[in-house]
Amino acid sequence: MAKVLILGATSPIARLLAAHFAEDGATLYLAARDTAEAAKIATDISVRTGAVVHSGAFDAADFATHADFIERAAQKLGALDGVVLCFGTLGEEDAAQIDPNAALATIHQNFTGAVSLMTLAAHRLEEQKRGFMIVIGSVAGDRGRARNYVYGSAKAGLHTFTQGLRGRMARAGVHVMTVKLGTVDTRMTWGREGTLLTISPTRAADSIYAAYRRKAEVVYVPWFWRPIMGIVKLIPERMFKRTRF
Amino acid sequence: MSSAAIPISTSAGSSGRPKRAKLSGWGRYPALDCDLYRPEKFSELASIVASNASSILARGAGRAYGDAALNADNRVVDLTRLDRMISFDPPSATLSAEAGVTLSEIIDVFLPRGFFPAVVPGTRYVTLGGSIAADIHGKSHHRDSSFARQVKSFNLLLASGEIRRCSREENADFFWATVGGMGLTGVILEVELELRRVESAWLEGEEIRAPNLDAALEAFERTDSQYDNSVAWIDCASGAGKLGRSILTVANFAPRNSLPPAMRQEPFAIQPKFQPSVPFDLPNFALNPLTVRTFNAAIYAMHRGNARPKRFDYQSFFFPLDSIHNWNRIYGKRGFVQYQCVWPETESRAGLIETLEAIGASRRGSFLTVLKKFGAQDGILSFPMPGYTLALDFPVADGLMEFLDRLDAMVLARGGRVYLAKDARMRPETFHAMYPNLPRWQQIKASIDPNHRFSSSLARRAMMIPA
Ligand SMILES: Cc1cc2nc3c(=O)[nH]c(=O)nc-3n(C[C@H](O)[C@H](O)[C@H](O)COP(=O)(O)OP(=O)(O)OC[C@H]3O[C@@H](n4cnc5c(N)ncnc54)[C@H](O)[C@@H]3O)c2cc1C
Numbered sequence: 001m002a003k004v005l006i007l008g009a010t011s012p013i014a015r016l017l018a019a020h021f022a023e024d025g026a027t028l029y030l031a032a033r034d035t036a037e038a039a040k041i042a043t044d045i046s047v048r049t050g051a052v053v054h055s056g057a058f059d060a061a062d063f064a065t066h067a068d069f070i071e072r073a074a075q076k077l078g079a080l081d082g083v084v085l086c087f088g089t090l091g092e093e094d095a096a097q098i099d100p101n102a103a104l105a106t107i108h109q110n111f112t113g114a115v116s117l118m119t120l121a122a123h124r125l126e127e128q129k130r131g132f133m134i135v136i137g138s139v140a141g142d143r144g145r146a147r148n149y150v151y152g153s154a155k156a157g158l159h160t161f162t163q164g165l166r167g168r169m170a171r172a173g174v175h176v177m178t179v180k181l182g183t184v185d186t187r188m189t190w191g192r193e194g195t196l197l198t199i200s201p202t203r204a205a206d207s208i209y210a211a212y213r214r215k216a217e218v219v220y221v222p223w224f225w226r227p228i229m230g231i232v233k234l235i236p237e238r239m240f241k242r243t244r245f
Numbered sequence: 246m247s248s249a250a251i252p253i254s255t256s257a258g259s260s261g262r263p264k265r266a267k268l269s270g271w272g273r274y275p276a277l278d279c280d281l282y283r284p285e286k287f288s289e290l291a292s293i294v295a296s297n298a299s300s301i302l303a304r305g306a307g308r309a310y311g312d313a314a315l316n317a318d319n320r321v322v323d324l325t326r327l328d329r330m331i332s333f334d335p336p337s338a339t340l341s342a343e344a345g346v347t348l349s350e351i352i353d354v355f356l357p358r359g360f361f362p363a364v365v366p367g368t369r370y371v372t373l374g375g376s377i378a379a380d381i382h383g384k385s386h387h388r389d390s391s392f393a394r395q396v397k398s399f400n401l402l403l404a405s406g407e408i409r410r411c412s413r414e415e416n417a418d419f420f421w422a423t424v425g426g427m428g429l430t431g432v433i434l435e436v437e438l439e440l441r442r443v444e445s446a447w448l449e450g451e452e453i454r455a456p457n458l459d460a461a462l463e464a465f466e467r468t469d470s471q472y473d474n475s476v477a478w479i480d481c482a483s484g485a486g487k488l489g490r491s492i493l494t495v496a497n498f499a500p501r502n503s504l505p506p507a508m509r510q511e512p513f514a515i516q517p518k519f520q521p522s523v524p525f526d527l528p529n530f531a532l533n534p535l536t537v538r539t540f541n542a543a544i545y546a547m548h549r550g551n552a553r554p555k556r557f558d559y560q561s562f563f564f565p566l567d568s569i570h571n572w573n574r575i576y577g578k579r580g581f582v583q584y585q586c587v588w589p590e591t592e593s594r595a596g597l598i599e600t601l602e603a604i605g606a607s608r609r610g611s612f613l614t615v616l617k618k619f620g621a622q623d624g625i626l627s628f629p630m631p632g633y634t635l636a637l638d639f640p641v642a643d644g645l646m647e648f649l650d651r652l653d654a655m656v657l658a659r660g661g662r663v664y665l666a667k668d669a670r671m672r673p674e675t676f677h678a679m680y681p682n683l684p685r686w687q688q689i690k691a692s693i694d695p696n697h698r699f700s701s702s703l704a705r706r707a708m709m710i711p712a
């Protein structure tokens with residue numbers, strides 16, 4: 001039975017991914033800052049599936065606590081077979097573009113926090129020579145845009161870090177998957193103008209889980225973002241900098 | 246570096262931000278602009294309710310037909326993301342769950358374990374909150390009464406921000422004003438619901454062809470003591486002599502032992518069905534008196550022979566319409582109005598004849614018409630009363646509202662009433678006359694929510710609350 005740690009468990013996408021793991025018999029540890037909500041989600045999944053589901057607190061930006069946190073979660077689970085990274089924030093992009101503290105907060109919540117946690121988890125998985133990591137990135141990381149480049153650059157960093165880690169972990173037989181997610185209908189995008197091609201969290205989680213099961217390496221969710229971003233990346237910078245999206 | 250130096254923004258995007266949206270009920274009439282919120286955490290909901298910006302209303306799955314879950318130019322809170330199950334106690338068959346959980350999910354999770362909600366409406370896609378707020382009824386009303394009968398308690402978030410546990414013993418006034426109270430007392434949070442034990446996913450019973458109204462009524466009277474579930478589809482396009490001809494379906498959940506041996510191994514397994522959907526709005530002329538007449542005559546003709554013993558899977562028995570997604574689109578862009586009324590027992594036959602005749606004369610065909618006998622009923626604003634209920638669908642068309650006003654007058658004259666969860670147009674004076682307990686409800690409402698922070702388009706239209 002897989003022992004899986006889910007980071008950012010109060011995300012609706014994470015919740016549905018967790019439910020997939022639980023249905024397949026996994027034991028889970030759900031972590032978020034908002035522990036009250038994480039606990040509700042844990043109870044829900046165990047009522048629905050009968051799985052054992054623990055929950056607890058972590059803060060991606062509180063680096064000093066990460067080593068203890070990973071240790072505690074693994075202890076609670078009895079082992080650590082997989083980690084799902086589903087935390088992140090769009091942050092206040094307007095503020096982030098003028099206030100360096102706000103910009104750094106976005107970077108920490110999306111990138112450096114993940115670097116710290118992934119480094120700790122990778123060490124364990126590599127030693128035991130099995131396991132997996134699922135990292136939720138974003139199509140926003142494929143090209144910097146005037147509208148959300150702080151968030152986008154954090155995700156770009158996350159993609160590159162994950163890519164390198166995948167190479168290293170391949171030698172230990174550990175599966176590392178990057179998910180480049182398009183727009184999903186969650187609190188992150190609710191009421192925001194100009195969101196398009198939005199999918200439901202259910203569809204997102206189903207596709208991500210299916211990709212994990214077939215051991216995909218880099219997956220666009222939904223698939224159509226691959227050709228879209230393929231084209232977006234080809235637009236010459238001179239033109240791209242003038243576009244509005 | 247520790248995070249201490251870095252201010253952390255805690256608003257992850259935020260469902261604290263509303264979305265201006267044109268909302269409607271299942272009938273797609275009316276469609277009104279509302280400020281729609283969709284909290285994914287309890288703390289988000291609490292802060293939305295705490296803000297004084299404008300009046301507020303909870304919304305579930307939006308399956309009420311008219312304007313019950315609308316609050317034009319005010320705030321509407323979609324609760325479908327607060328849908329966590331909290332606990333299940335098999336010995337008492339009691340489920341605790343948040344109000345956004347749908348009956349559909351409850352069936353998916355608990356039918357394989359041998360439990361089913363005792364009261365289900367004609368669609369499985371309704372939330373617990375909406376089921377309590379409209380105090381819905383099902384095909385077993387003559388046995389189980391309405392939804393509230395199975396509700397042991399719920400927590401109610403009040404305008405003041407307090408949370409009160411409401412049951413028949415605790416805050417009983419709040420309990421009874423919320424049951425059937427159409428969302429106007431507060432936000433229902435967590436619900437304690439008793440499920441029914443079943444031994445299979447199948448029902449066994451009969452299909453009875455009734456050539457006219459009297460035969461249909463006689464069949465209800467004869468079979469209701471024998472069957473937990475009964476309902477009739479009625480051909481409202483047929484004329485004199487055949488007036489009220491119906492197909493009555495009656496059934497009980499099948500005990501495992503009565504299933505054929507092959508099915509006994511997996512008594513809860515039914516084949517998932519292909520679910521077609523209506524991809525776009527049909528043009529307004531698609532449903533006209535001729536198509537309605539032909540469709541209804543064809544259905545009646547399909548059911549040859551008299552009483553036939555039958556086995557139904559629960560899905561086709563309880564939720565036949567759910568097999569076509571978005572079927573509400575067949576009524577075109579203008580939408581439709583569902584009209585459901587009930588008459589007291591002694592007035593039912595005369596009321597039915599008078600109404601069916603008026604519909605026949607108007608040549609406004611109702612595509613689907615359903616007849617059902619109600620049993621005992623508690624509650625202050627709950628719709629059912631012992632007697633017969635008729636539910637009809639009318640596409641929105643010129644003159645429809647005047648026609649329905651005429652039906653209202655006939656129903657009212659016989660001491661009957663019209664169902665708020667389906668309504669989109671009833672006049673306030675009619676509503677007040679049909680619901681004699683309204684003053685008592687208004688008193689409780691004023692004591693829980695003196696400033697009427699909870700309001701809705703329905704509440705203002707029917708003058709449930711002071712203007
Ligand atoms: C195909 C079909 C068949 C139906 N058959 C039946 C039937 O057989 N019997 C029957 O009784 N009804 C029937 N209905 C109507 C339906 O059951 C009710 O309208 C029910 O209230 C819908 O629930 P909902 O979750 O969609 O609520 P909504 O439509 O979203 O809201 C309905 C009311 O509930 C209130 N509400 C919702 N959630 C909360 C909450 N958490 N706290 C406080 N108030 C809340 C809203 O304010 C509103 O007043 C049918 C509807 C359809 C579409």
Ligand SMILES: NC(=O)c1ccc[n+]([C@@H]2O[C@H](COP(=O)([O-])OP(=O)(O)OC[C@H]3O[C@@H](n4cnc5c(N)ncnc54)[C@H](OP(=O)(O)O)[C@@H]3O)[C@@H](O)[C@H]2O)c1
Nearest residue numbers: 008010011032033034059060087088138181183184186188
């Ligand atoms: N929605 C989209 O359109 C979209 C598109 C592309 C990628 N994504 C990515 O998908 C993932 C899930 O997002 P979502 O849309 O589901 O949004 P969400 O509901 O806001 O989820 C964000 C999650 O991150 C957690 N989190 C945020 N900051 C944290 C911190 N400092 N420490 C610990 N946890 C923190 C939140 O936990 P708390 O409860 O503690 O706040 C929450 O569980 C994110 O990585 C996001 O970047 C989303």
